[in-house]
Amino acid sequence: MEGITESSRRIADIISVIDGIAFQTNILALNAAVEAARAGEQGRGFAVVASEVRSLAQRSAAAAKEIKALIDDSVEKVGAGSELVERAGATMTEVVASVKRVTDIVVEIRAATHEQNAGLGEINLAITQVDETTRQNAALVEQAAAAADARKGQAGNLAVVVGRFKLD
Template sequence: MLVVLGVLVSFVASRVVRNVSRSIGGEPATAAAIAMQIARSDLATRIDLRRDDTSSLLFSLREMRDQLAATITRIKTSAETITVASKEIAAGNLDLSSRTEEQAASLQQTAATMDELTKTVTQNADNAATASELATDASSIAARGGQVVNDVVQKMAGITDSSRKIGEIISVIEGIAFQTNILALNAAVEAARAGEEGRGFAVVAGEVRNLAQRSATAAKEIKVLIDQSVAQVGEGSTLAGRAGSTIGEVVDAVRRVTAIINEISAASKEQSSGIGEVNLAIRQMDDVTQRNAALVEQAAAAAGSLDEQTERLQHAVAVFKVEQRA
C-alpha cells in the first residue's frame, strides 16, 4: 500500500514538475538568472527556447528582452541624432549670434553716421535758408540802388536842361552887352562931336561901354563854365546810365542766385526729411536686431540645454547592454 502511495506521489510530483517546467520553458533557476540579467540592463543575454515554445515564461522574457532592446536601440539612435542636431543647432546659433552682434554693431555705427549726416544736412538747409534771406535782401538793396541811379540820371537830365536854358539866357545877356557896347560907342562919337558940352556925356558913355565889355567877358566865361558843366553832367549822366544798367544786371543775377539758393534750400529740406526717415528705419532695424540677438541667445541657451539633456539621456541608456546586429 505504501509502495503504491509512493509511486502515486512520485507520479503526481513529476507531472507537476513537468507542467511547471513547461510553463517556465526551462529550469526555474535559468529563468531567474535571465530575469536578473535583464534587471541589470543586460539585454544581450542569450535565451534558448524549446522547439515550438510560444507561451512559456522564457518566451515571454525573450519577447520582453527583444522589445526592450529594440526600444533602447531606437532611443540610442534618436539620442545620437538629437546630439548631432543639437550640436549643429548650437554651432549655428553661435555663428548666428556672432553675425547678429556684428550686424547690430554695424547698424549702431550706421545710425551714428546717419545722425551726423542728418545734423550736417540740417545745418546746410539752415545755411541755405539764411543765404536765401541774405540774397533776397541784397536783391532788394540792389533794386533800390538801381532806382536811386535812375533818379540821379533823371536829375542830371534836369540839370542839363537847366544848364542849356542858362546858356540861352547868357547868350541873350551877351547880345544885350554887345548892343550896349555899340550904343555906348555911338554915344561917345556923338559926345565928341558936341565938344566941351558933350565931354561929361562921353565919360558916362565910356563907363557904360566898359561895363558892357566886362559884362560880355563875364557872360562868355560863364558860358564856358556852363558848357563845361553841361559836358560833365552829360558824362555823369552816361556813367549813371551805365551804372543803372550794371545794377540792373546785378539785380537780375542776384535774383537768379536767390532762385538757385531757394532750390538748394528746398532740396536740402527734402534731403533732410528723407535722411530722417532712413535714420528712423535704421533705428527700427537696430531695435529688431537687438531683439533678434536676444532671441538667438535664448535659442543658443535652449540648444545647450537640449545638448546637455541628450547627453544625460545617452548616459542613461548607455547602461543597457544590447546585442550588436549586423
C-alpha cells in the same frame, strides 16, 4: 536831369542875347564917341557919357562870358552826373538780378535740406528696425544655445540609459 540840362541851355541862350546887347552897346558907345569928337567942345560931356557906356558894355560882355563859362561847366557836370546815375542804375539792376539768383539758390538748398532731413529720418527708422531685429536674433541665438545645451544634456542621459541595454 533833363530839366536841368534844358534850363542850362535856356540860360546859355539868354547869356548869348546879353552878350549881343553888350556888343551892340559897345559899338553904339564907340559911334557916340566918334560923334562927340566931331562935335568938338560941345560934344565933350557926351564923350564922357559914351566912354562910361562903353565901359559898362565891356563889363557886361565880360560878365556874360564868365557866366557862359560857368553854365558850360555846369552842363558838363550835369552830363557826367547823368552818366553816373545811369551806371548806378545799371549796377543796381545787376545787384537785384544777383540777389534774385541767390534767393533761388537758397530756396533750392532749403528744398534739398528738407529732402535730406526726410531721408535721414527714414534711415534712422531703418537703423532702429535693424537694431531691434539684431537684438531679437541675439535673443533667439541665446535661446537656441540654451536649447542645444539642454539637448546635449538629454542626449548624454539618453546615452547612459541606452548603454544599460545590451543587445546580443
